[in-house]
Amino acid sequence: MESPDADVAGSRMDRDTQLALLDRVQAHRTAGRGTDAVSEVHRQPVDAYTSVERMDREQTLLNHAPTIAGLSDILPQPGTYAAVTVGTAPVVLTRDADGQVRAFLNVCRHRGAEITTGCGAAAMLTCPYHGWTYHFDGSLAARRRPAYFEGEADDGLVALPTLEQHGLIWVSADPTASIPAEPLQGAEQDLRELGLADHRLFTSTTFTRPINWKLVIDTFLEVYHVGVLHKATIDPLIHSDFALFDAFGSNGRMVVTRRSISDLDTLPRTEWPFFPHTTIVWALQPNTILIYQQDHAQLYQSRPGAHPGESIITVSVYVPRDTTRSDEHWQKNFDLLVEVTDSEDFVTCAGIQRGFESGAQEHITFGTNEPLLAHYERELTNLLVADD
Ligand code: FES
Structure with missing residues (x-):
């Protein structure tokens, strides 16, 4: 989805943090341990995606909770x-x-x-x-x-x-609500150093799909599926392993390893570049995915549609104000991004939604290798309970 000589935002993150994260990636690669994992699988109830009562509670939360409206631009x-x-x-x-x-x-x-x-x-x-x-x-x-x-x-x-x-x-859409002073819950430095305030909104699109709004979020929270579902599109660029997970309160971060990570093997540690060899995925409660990919930011936001099996999805791309790339380049990038997520992820999610509504099973399973997915859904449920 980008050319190899794209602008690289190598300085957009604290250097010590970058090296510490790359140490963890290299440890996975050296030991062959695969990816950050948690100790237990997570069983997610299917009715979280089909229940009208659950959707109503989620809608109430989305009407109260601080949510991201967009980047500053x-x-x-x-x-x-x-x-x-x-x-x-x-x-x-x-x-x-x-x-x-x-x-x-x-x-x-x-x-x-x-x-x-x-x-x-x-x-x-x-x-x-x-x-x-x-x-x-x-x-x-x-x-x-x-x-x-x-x-x-x-x-x-x-x-x-x-x-x-x-x-x-x-x-927040609730005039009586309040927004905490630090809604990033410990991730302030990481986000500040991405320089998001220096990015401009390139374009945005909103569309409706026949899937629960959380399936839209879920699809970005693990790379386990990349080697299969995205075999012909994303897999040549991104590993299905070596992902890092860190929780920041109810939010969470996944660092995804790109196949170019092998370039590090020929460099001294002090010269390891963070971008373009990684992609950062942030799950920001309650309904935002922020992806920083090499030289631009992608924002995915989802909210319930008319019923539990319908979502309204907004995809936005923000590019550095000082980018040397042409609008044509960014438009192609955006079009490909939407095409792949829509024709591969969301089509698969539509099948999942039909399966959920068939009553075939009462729960699905998030593996120990899908820690951000489990963290996001568990924390969202906690927010719902706190909001009741
Ligand atoms: S409703 Fe706005 S001016 Fe009448």
Whole structure:
């Protein structure tokens, strides 16, 4: 999915951390131990993917919990806005004149129309129904023909909790919720050093597929399947073994080893490059996968559709602002990325969903070699219990 001479973000991570991770990869390769593993298999109930009651609890969590709206570049400069969906709620994000990110329910205080769709730059937000306007701090700027509303309170947009940190923007769709000061739960340094704030949104697409929203997340959380499902596409680039797992609170990280890792064998340790020989996969609760691959970031986000067997998926690619690559290169990369995940992963997941709904089995099994998958699902269940 990329050419071998692509821009390499070799300095985008603390050097000591890089070498420590590469030591672990090399230990797996030398000992032939395969991959980071946990001591026990995890049994995942099938009804977590088919139950309406479970989906309703998850939807409630997604409506309360801080979730990632995107990288900072969804609001590239002061005076920009972006409409997003958080949980089931329409949300509008703004970056005010001071550069501060704000979030509001995207609901006009006149008769409830969505204030805006898409994204862009503007002096203020103007409701498309009757033309009321709002400042970027959410306050009501003006009503059209105000004499007809004399005596009414000047209610502004309903503010939501939001946080911008290390190039990521979190928002909760619950006005009464709060966002922890450090939602990355110990992974701050790693994410900061990826330089996500210096990446621009290249493109994004959203589509619906007949699979539970968690199957979308699950498919990125292990490399066990790569040598089989992706035999002709990804397997020539990535090992099905030698993956590293680390938990950061309810979040988790997998370092994936690319086949070019053998280049390290001819270099002294101090000269080992981290990229392009690895790919980093972050599972960020509750519904985001962030992949840093050599020279760009991929964001996969999933949420429930109309029923447990339907998901709404958004795929976004962010590239370095100083990339020397052409837009044509990034578009080809994006198209191939979506094609492979859709035609291989999501098609397989659709079969899994049909199998789940057949009642063939009550649980599935995550092997000891799939630790991030087990961690993500276990922690999501814990979040649901805490949210009940
Ligand atoms: S609903 Fe927004 S101006 Fe009427």
